[in-house]
Amino acid sequence: MFEKEKLESIRASVKEYRERLEAQVKKRPERQAEFVTDSGIEIKTLYTPEDIAELDYERDLGFPGSYPFTRGVQPNMYRGRLWTMRQYAGFGTAEETNARFRYLLEQGQTGLSVAFDLPTQIGYDSDHPLARGEVGKVGVAIDSLEDMETLFEGIPLDKVSTSMTINSPAAILLAMYIAVAEKQGVTPDKLNGTIQNDILKEYIARGTYIFPPGPSMRLITDVFAYCSKNVPNWNTISISGYHIREAGSTAVQEVAFTLADGIAYVQAAIDAGLNVDDFAPRLSFFFNAHLNFFEEIAKFRAARRLWAKIMKERFGAKNPRSWMLRFHTQTAGCSLTAQQPMVNIMRTAFEALSAVLGGTQSLHTNSYDEALALPSDESVLIALRTQQVIGYEIGVADTVDPLGGSYYIESLTNEIEEKAMAYIKKIDELGGAPEAIEFMQKEIKDSAYRYQMDIESGKKVVIGINKFQMEYEKPKNLLKVDPAVAERQTAKLRALRERRDNQKVKQVLNNLREAASTKENLMPLFIDAVKAYATLGEICDTLREVFGEYRQQIVF
């Protein structure tokens, strides 16, 4: 990046500067013995051209919209259109969530993001014994196509893009979405959105798995294959580092483990006979935006460059869209405190800013009351307004990658990429992500413990927890899910089971059972099954019979 002579002269002056610095520090010690990022990367007092002497602008940064995409995936980024403001929402019944969706769309939100309750995520109907106490709690309860129809009532599916946080039964929920669209007269090629559909991170960090890795990977490649032909604008997976970070990983581990999972999906699809350029343009990612501001910005840039290299060099993808890492970001839930909750508004704003400076395609900002309950209408509005202030008022969206070229940011981007690559190599040696689940779990657990101990020792400051504590008022208007939701939902389910053509249901489930033990693509069978109003639990039970269930290895 710099002329050799210039660099030598800078090196000489840096040396001089260091002497002056030492004298200063001797006189006045610095406020910490060492400065490190949350990933443990050493932070120097000052960064100079010396720190990025090896950086080659064209090779390492290039231009936004072209390889290796360090500076962003579009040539003009937010000057054309701001990121999608997509608040994750869902609770109670489909009716209640439908009302929240309409409220958010009226307030200027530009995409929907559905939170499902835990029974839905694990493929149990609301009347399953294990669903006791969980129905409608952390998301909306969806038992059948009937619920899905209610969820999207009055929302034109050719106009909004919808993200669904669903993993193990993702293919079935996508089938329901396709069926609802058909009822609205919207053909699958008009559908925009994302299913999370990332099973590896469920084993690694989030715990909502159903089937063992083999059949789970098959469901994912079935979705890739089906959508590449029939639902061409659908993001068929959102490979998620978010939960890996929430489980306690560092930023470096978040990049490494997420991309390692991505590598496993690409490999599985290639092994299933797909052409990489047929599905890779529809892969998307999901990252966390945590508190360590510059490290987060560098993390997004490093992830983008690393993925571009992996797709081009490792998998030989030819289509530039296959090289692009497009991602959604959510601010860090685990960084929020129950103490002095209004301070969370600031935390979230800074995290969101780092995501924007890192070039995110869509963003969810957390609500300040989330360490206490599900967000209320009021708190979710402030969270959305936070994004709008960043987008419309402070000018940071007016030029592309404004921190590109910063000595510190570029040096940190390089370092994160290097350290993440070392992890990916290690995971490759273990046989790939599905084989390295326990290794990753252990690394995450150790980081989580270190983080907690750093807070308890005061090495890491958290306002309201270990510094500047005070008495504070708890927010009122916390959202409480109506305990009658479970009863309403099970009554609805009972009525549906009586009303539908049960002979037909039996038949579609039998067809599914047979197909599941062959290599046939299961997507068309899921669409048939949901249209016959077979429930999610019935469909998943049919698959459980064939695939079995995953048993967790306990690592702690």
Add this chain to the structure above:
Amino acid sequence: MSERPIRVLVAKPGLDGHDRGAKVIAQALRDAGMEVIYTGLRQTPEQIVEAALQEDVQVVGLSILSGAHMHLFPAVVEGLRAQGADDILVVGGGIIPDEDIPLLKEAGIAEIFGPGTPTTEIIRFIREEVAKRAQKEEGKQ
């Protein structure tokens, strides 16, 4: 007085898969010299009670973030009582609304540790409560 270390079962009832807190606490208790057994995810109250009896623990720590605590925490205490194991100390943590805490305590959960609680506070509480219960037992004999 026996020198036996305190034995704790850390359990995740319900379907909630977020076990960062459970694992951090399990490790902190272990580092504090306790013997810790972690059940893993998706345990029913019945399974937790059975594990507590089998492992002969003095303490059961429950962690839940999904909002199902009102169904699942009291069920564990009731299960232990039904087995005559009401000497086992049951504590809980996670995202628990303030107004639920008195109800959970009434149901027999000794303490609820909310977000931001230092692990040292949990360790201190467990040590004190277990010692109190041991004294009571000695008094009885």
